[in-house]
Amino acid sequence: MRQFLLSTVAIATVTLAGALPAQAQDVKSRLIRFGYGLSENSNQGRAAKFFAQELDKQSGGKLRMKGFGDSSLGSDVQMQNTVIGGAQEMMVGSTATLVGIVKDFGVYDLPFLFANEKEADAVLDGPFGEKLMAK
Secondary structure, three states: OOHHHHHHHHHHHHHHHHHHHHHHHHOOOOEEEEEOOOOOHHHHHHHHHHHHHHHHOOOOOEEEEEOOOOOOOOOHHHHHHHHHHHHOOOOOHHHHHHHHHHHHHHHHHHHOOOOOOHHHHHHHHHHHHHHHHOO
């Protein structure tokens, strides 16, 4: 799960970093509030710090991100609801809390569902994953 989280943050950073330079002049200044449950010294905290630095650099300072570690913005459920409500822009949380919104997201918490990471990527990035994300 940690590897998945770090991979997701890395992919988002690279994708965003590639798109920002060409469009930075069109971006309004914005602060992104990013909540996560672990400490600043954890993998989540280090990934958040790296993302904030890259975001600032690639947007020419127009997009800034402030990380809130140690669940300082609330529990996963509280942060999830705050993201939905628009008062917070990003969070790292457990997939278990998503079941409260869409029951089908419970599939992410089934143990030994996939034989390996390659199989998981193929299923979750394929038609099944697309159908799940459309809910």
